[in-house]
Amino acid sequence: MRWSEVKRPIVCLAPMDGVTNTAYRQIVRRLNPEVILFSEFTSVDGLVRSERVRTKLDYDPSEQPLFMQLFGNNPQMFAEAAKMVEQRGMMGVDINMGCPAKKIVHSQHGSALMKDPDTACRIIESIRNNCGLQVSVKTRLGWKNEDGLIDFCRSLQSAGTSMITIHGRTYSQAFKGVANWEPIYELKNHLQIPLLGNGDVLDYQDGIKRLENLDGFMIGRHAIGNPWCFQDSKKYPQPVLGERIRVALDHYGLLCANTLVIMSTTSSMPKPGGRV
Numbered sequence: 001m002r003w004s005e006v007k008r009p010i011v012c013l014a015p016m017d018g019v020t021n022t023a024y025r026q027i028v029r030r031l032n033p034e035v036i037l038f039s040e041f042t043s044v045d046g047l048v049r050s051e052r053v054r055t056k057l058d059y060d061p062s063e064q065p066l067f068m069q070l071f072g073n074n075p076q077m078f079a080e081a082a083k084m085v086e087q088r089g090m091m092g093v094d095i096n097m098g099c100p101a102k103k104i105v106h107s108q109h110g111s112a113l114m115k116d117p118d119t120a121c122r123i124i125e126s127i128r129n130n131c132g133l134q135v136s137v138k139t140r141l142g143w144k145n146e147d148g149l150i151d152f153c154r155s156l157q158s159a160g161t162s163m164i165t166i167h168g169r170t171y172s173q174a175f176k177g178v179a180n181w182e183p184i185y186e187l188k189n190h191l192q193i194p195l196l197g198n199g200d201v202l203d204y205q206d207g208i209k210r211l212e213n214l215d216g217f218m219i220g221r222h223a224i225g226n227p228w229c230f231q232d233s234k235k236y237p238q239p240v241l242g243e244r245i246r247v248a249l250d251h252y253g254l255l256c257a258n259t260l261v262i263m264s265t266t267s268s269m270p271k272p273g274g275r276v
């Protein structure tokens with residue numbers, strides 16, 4: 001699957017740490033055959049060095065088309081991690097250039113890459129030179145404002161990025177305020193690659209209303225507890241209570257099964273309160 005060939009609008013499950021693990025992705029897939037799935041972000045250094053982190057490469061074939069999101073800042077590590085993703089048969093890697101968490105940004109990962117376009121581009125080139133996977137990027141409007149958005153994304157495009165998603169907030173905003181999609185529509189006029197909007201989309205109908213000149217959208221928080229949000233409500237009725245309970249139980253079963261697989265692979269218990 002190439003981004004340029006996907007049917008429009010492109011509708012995606014946004015990567016969410018602690019949420020979009022294989023169990024949840026399988027649930028979203030069962031209800032939405034056409035949605036494109038993204039994993040939660042995973043450290044490239046962790047993937048290369050830790051057996052426990054490598055369990056994040058496990059997925060069910062039904063999840064395809066599936067993209068694995070990676071974070072880090074060392075181009076060589078990205079290349080190593082991307083080769084592992086390629087060996088597992090996923091469709092591509094997505095690079096996190098938008099996470100505003102202090103721990104991530106202080107390590108020069110996530111949003112910090114918006115301030116270091118040179119490293120951001122070297123990461124893309126390193127992956128492209130070492131494996132055949134498509135590379136996409138998920139980022140934000142900018143650090144404090146959107147002044148550098150067009151130049152930054154054009155550099156990413158020149159480095160070989162095949163799709164970009166923009167969360168319509170800045171690093172400084174984190175999750176505060178309302179997502180601003182206007183700079184994303186303007187950016188589309190300056191790119192040749194597919195561009196997706198993200199931020200505050202409630203459901204499929206809302207995504208369509210916001211689409212304008214974009215190629216598609218991602219839904220994050222509103223998909224938590226509502227994997228039906230990707231469905232066109234004009235075609236599919238809202239699920240009744242019994243259906244919601246059945247899907248919740250299926251999700252629980254998949255989470256338990258996945259925990260057992262992790263325990264048997266790494267012969268250790270997940271930390272108390274740790275994420276599956």
Ligand SMILES: Cc1cc2nc3c(=O)[nH]c(=O)nc-3n(C[C@H](O)[C@H](O)[C@H](O)COP(=O)(O)O)c2cc1C
Binds near residue numbers: 015017
């Ligand atoms: C719990 C949680 C975890 C997240 N983890 C990630 C992540 O791993 N990678 C990423 O790019 N964005 C992550 N995000 C950001 C979302 O992908 C998305 O950009 C953001 O929530 C805005 O979209 P929304 O309004 O549809 O939720 C996370 C958001 C939440 C709420």
